[in-house]
Every structure is written in structure tokens, then in C-alpha cells.
Amino acid sequence: MIKPVSNIIEAKLRECLPESVFRELTNSYLEEPRGRHFGIEGLLLTPDNTNDVARIVRICSEHNIGIVPYGGGTGLVGGQIMPDGPKPVILSLERMNMVRDVWLSENIMIAEAGVILKDIQDLADSSERIFPLSLASEGSARIGGNLATNAGGVNVVRYGNTRDLCLGIEAVLPDGRIFNGLSRLRKDNTGYDLNNLFIGSEGTLGIITAASLKLFPKPKNEASAFFVVKDPRAAIELFSLCRDRLGTDLSAFELISCVGLQFLKEVGPDVILPFSYEPQWMVLLDVGCHQGTLSQEVLEVLFEDAYDRDLVMDGVISQSIQQRDDFWKVRESIPEANHRTGAISSSDLSVPIGMIPEFISRAEQRLSEIGEFRINCFGHVGDGNIHYNVFPLPGESRSDRDHDRKKVKKILYDIVSNMDGSFSAEHGIGRLKTNELSLYSDPTKLALMKSIKGALDPKGIMNPGVILKIE
């Protein structure tokens, strides 16, 4: 049984930890980006080294205290806040923010879990390298949180998920032992891959304290373009043409619908819209070439080719770094515009890439049978990943349509499940999707996950209620 953290436990912690570890809890640690869920108060601890993390975990383990690991607080599935249960320790990695080592010739950086993603990107950039993980929350999210959620983002098409960008981790286990997997090896087939067990485990198996990250050469020149396509099917055909023509020079391939652009017009944020009209569907492409080839030319040739095949109708291409940033601002402002508009339901789904058009038309069809909605469907289609957000009609509010939420989710998840897709492509399970996990997962998979959790965290103190429900 998990117990609340009491004054006595706090006194024990104070005995073996420096004063600076104890910080006053503010509301920001109890809120999540969408403002829909709130955590209960806990004892906030901010250790600045791995040994102190281990000390904390050991004491919590001895006394059956629940621990909620906390990174940048940008997670979208409620993993970093605990809405009920015994008062937990909130363990924030914010002060573990050192870059321990950089091996430029090996393209490796070893960073502690609390380093903000943007700082990692900037540091890599200053050495003519890139760390390619890129998401709209990069200014606040911390690398430990990215690893814990195996975050995706816009460059997965080219570089893979966070998992693919990591050579190994250091983690504190639920009994306080330290697992040192901080490897510089690119090849190491010596048994089970424990690093990848922790990556994506959302703080339920241990606390990631540092990671060995892969850097990549920085493309010599980069350009972005918006291509207007007739429908999602044309977008997918365009994607496969890109793959043929550009190979790995294609860094991002994002679908944007006219509804997203309408939201931006209606509620902001203020951005420069690329066309004087709102295309029904468009794709944002990003290309980064190395020596010799010019990204702009590559995009121009691609456009001509796609134009001849009737896949694209119109397009614009960035001519300066400013314009490229402005293009991406459009894409990155869509989640905020969605938030301001207020969705009935937002889902992060994936299906095999080729089935995206069918998914979109089926979902629209099935939803129209239960009512009228505004649908903003957009996202990382190059990874088969779409953010499918369902909104009330203009004039209605979210709460007017509360009764539709469950129905909408069921319709979408059923379709996805029929297509062998995923009801959570990149955001994880957290505390918000545990029901779906038990409903839609293969029983063998669930049983294996329970065995692993039981073996590593028999007392169930690590992030209670995340991924697997408390039994």
C-alpha cells in the first residue's frame, strides 16, 4: 500500500539531503498544458545530482511513498501530475541541468535529465551539429521528460523518435540502485536492451537522470515549403514521391487542414498565413541537404514533378531563414489555436501510412452519423501519425457537447484498432489513457508489462497510476 509523505518522512529526507533540495511547491507543478486536470499537493524535491536522487528514492521505497517524476511539465497525458491518492513526493529534475560531456568527433552529448530540450539543440547548433528532436514544447520540456515519454515531434520522418536518438541512459531504480547505461557505444549486443525499457516508461520503472544522446551533422542548407494538395490521398502519394526523390533529405512532412487555418484566423496566435485563401489541405515540407545540393532547388523540382502528376495545385517556398521560421510558426501555433477554440476530444493516433486517407474519410463519415462537428485533423502524416481534434460548432461551447466525448473517442479508437493502428502514437498513456490501454491492448502484451512493472517496482511507488492502473 502506498502511504502519504508525512512530516516524519520529510524530516528523514532533510537529514540526508542539502537544504537546496527542498523548494516551495507552486501551482505550476500541479497543472498541465491543457488546463483540464490538476494534481494534488506533494512534497517537492529538486535534487541536483544522481546520488541525491538515489537517496530520495531509497527512503521513499523504505516507507512506501509514491514518487511523481517531473520534467518540464509539458506532457499531454497527465503523467506528471497525480490527481488523487496519498500525498506523493514530486521529484523535479530541473536542477540536474548539466551537460556532462560532449564528444564532437563521435557526435555524442551526455546530458542530465533536467536540461531543457532547446538548450540541447542550441548547444549542438553552436558546434555545427544538430540534436534533431523538435516539438512545439521544446522551450520548456526537459530531455528526461522527452525520454520518459519517447517523444516524437516533427523530425521523426528523418531521424526517428527520442528512442532512436539515445545511446543509453542512467537511471535510479525504484529501490534506489543506480543503473549506469550511459554508453558511447553504437554497437553493444550484450543481452536485453535495458535502456529501451526505461525510455517510454513514463516514470513508472525508475527515474532517468542522464542520457547519452546522438548528435547529427547539420544540413548545409535547409528550406521549407507549403504544397497545396487536393486531399489526404494526394498528400500520401506526394509523401511517397518525396521518399523516392529526396531519400533522407526530407526532414519533415506535416499535414494541415483548412480548419486549422480558420482557427488561427478566428482566435490566433497571430501568424502570417501562406496563401491569400485557405486551402482545404496542405502539406508543410522541410528539406535539409548536405554538400552540393540546394534545398530550394530540390523543392522546386519536386513541385514540378508533383504538379505534372496532378498531386499539387499550388505552393510557396521559403526564400530566407525568416520565411522558413514563419512557415513553421503556422504549424506550431495550431495546437494553441486548438486550445483556444476548445476541443470536445483530441486524439493522437497512428495507422499504417497508406491507410491515412481511408482513416480520415471513415472517421468523418462515422462522426457525421452522431452529430455535426468541426474537425481539425493535422500532424505528422509522414509517420502515419495524426492529431485528430473534434470541436463544437461555432456558437457552441465545449461543455455543450460534453456528452459526445465518449462516443467520439470510441468511434475513433475503434476505427484505429480495426486498422491495426495506435490510439496513442507519441504522447503516451499517462493517467488519462489507462482505460484505453487495457481495452485495446493484446492481453499477452498487458501481462508482460505487468510482470516487468512487478519485477522492477514491486511496491508500486514509481508514478502510481501511470500506464497500468493501480490494482
Add this chain to the structure above:
Amino acid sequence: MKVIVPVKRVIDYNVKVRVKADGSGVDLTNVKMSMNPFDEIAVEEAIRLREAEKVTEVIAVSIGVKQNQETLRTALAMGADRAILVIASEDVHQDIEPLTVAKLLKEIATEEAANLVLCGKQAIDNDMNATGQMLSALLGWSQATFASELNIEAKNAVVTREVDGGLQSIKVSLPSVITVDLRLNQPRYASLPNIMKAKRKQLDEKVPSDYGVDLTARLSIINTREPETRKAGVKVASVDELLVKLKEEAGVI
């Protein structure tokens, strides 16, 4: 009425500028180059004038190296009708000075029988803010600088200028040289269908001797150096501490 829009290829506004070790200038090797942002605004304004049927033809002109073709293609893709490139150097590091550029533009404006030159108020690389003014003097045309609003009438142009402390409206007679400021408009993006068409648009290549203009430089750069880096700040815990620091360390009170 024809309008000439000069466009300069400059170091991209968002690139971190590196000064060459010998202090002779800015290092442009393998650096992203783009159209001078003020020139983009001038191109946009010219295209809008043509769309409003106030002018009949927009001619983009660039003076510099062969690669300025790319900059002209951008202007064509935005909607300029044709382009003229004057190849005046083989080295991207060589800046053609304002008076030389103005002389070349004068010959081109005369040859094209243009009635209006719309140019950026300055180039962001050397911040000279001189070419438009010199050109107006050489042509003997009126000039209006720092335009934030522009209305072309039958024989005049009404220009709102951003001046210290407010806006000034002036009326100048055509032909005229008008230099544009940041707030005049939001330039459109280069459209890909236009880029396809732009490949078929006319881009004439010339050299300065075609216009009888001598390139000999009158200005010489003595030294280029980075601005002093700002020292990192410190955080103080209280007003008292601030006062002590201002008094004892900074010595300003």
C-alpha cells in the same frame, strides 16, 4: 508606366555574422544569402501597383555576382515581369559602392524609359542608406524616402514617411525615386507555380561596360570588427545590494 526595383543579395538577416580574421570584412563563404528585406518590400509594392493597374511592368534589377540570379528569380517568383542582372564582380565579398550602383541604375532607368524606381531604404549588410538618394540626384528626379504608405496618382506620388515623432505626408511629382520602409507592406511568398513560370521569364545578363560605368572604388574599408560582447549580468537579492553594487562596483552613483 514601368517601374524599376533594384534588389540586393545580402547575408541572410538571421545568420550570425562572422567577421573575417584579418578584419577585411564579413565572412560570406558558405553563408545563407537572401534578398535584402527592404527590397522584398519594394518588390511587393511594385507588384501591387501593377495589380492595381497603376504600372504596366515591373523590372527587377540586381548588381553583383552571378549568383544574384537566385535573388532575381525570387523577385520573378513573387511576380516581377522580367529581370536584369549586371555582373559586376566575381567575388561575393566585394561590395559595389552606392554611387556605382546608382550610376548603373540611372543608365538602366533611362534605357528602359521607366518612370518610377522603388527601392529599399537601405541594405542590411552595410546600412549605407544612400543609393536611392544618389540615384534621384543623378536622374534629376524627385525623391521620397522611408515610405510607409504610397499612393500613385496621375502625375504625382503621395508618400507617407516615418519621421522622428510621427508621420509626414508629402507629394512628389513623377518620375520619382521612392525608398521604402519596413511597415509599407507584408511581402508575399514566392509561389511555386510562379517559380515554374519564372524559369521562362526573361533574365538579361549585362556587365558594367555595357552601360559605360567604371567600377573603380572610391571608398576603402579600413577595418571591420565585432561589437564588444556584453558582459554577463548578475542577479541581486535586494535593492540595498543593488545600491551597493552601483556605488562601489559600477561607480555610477
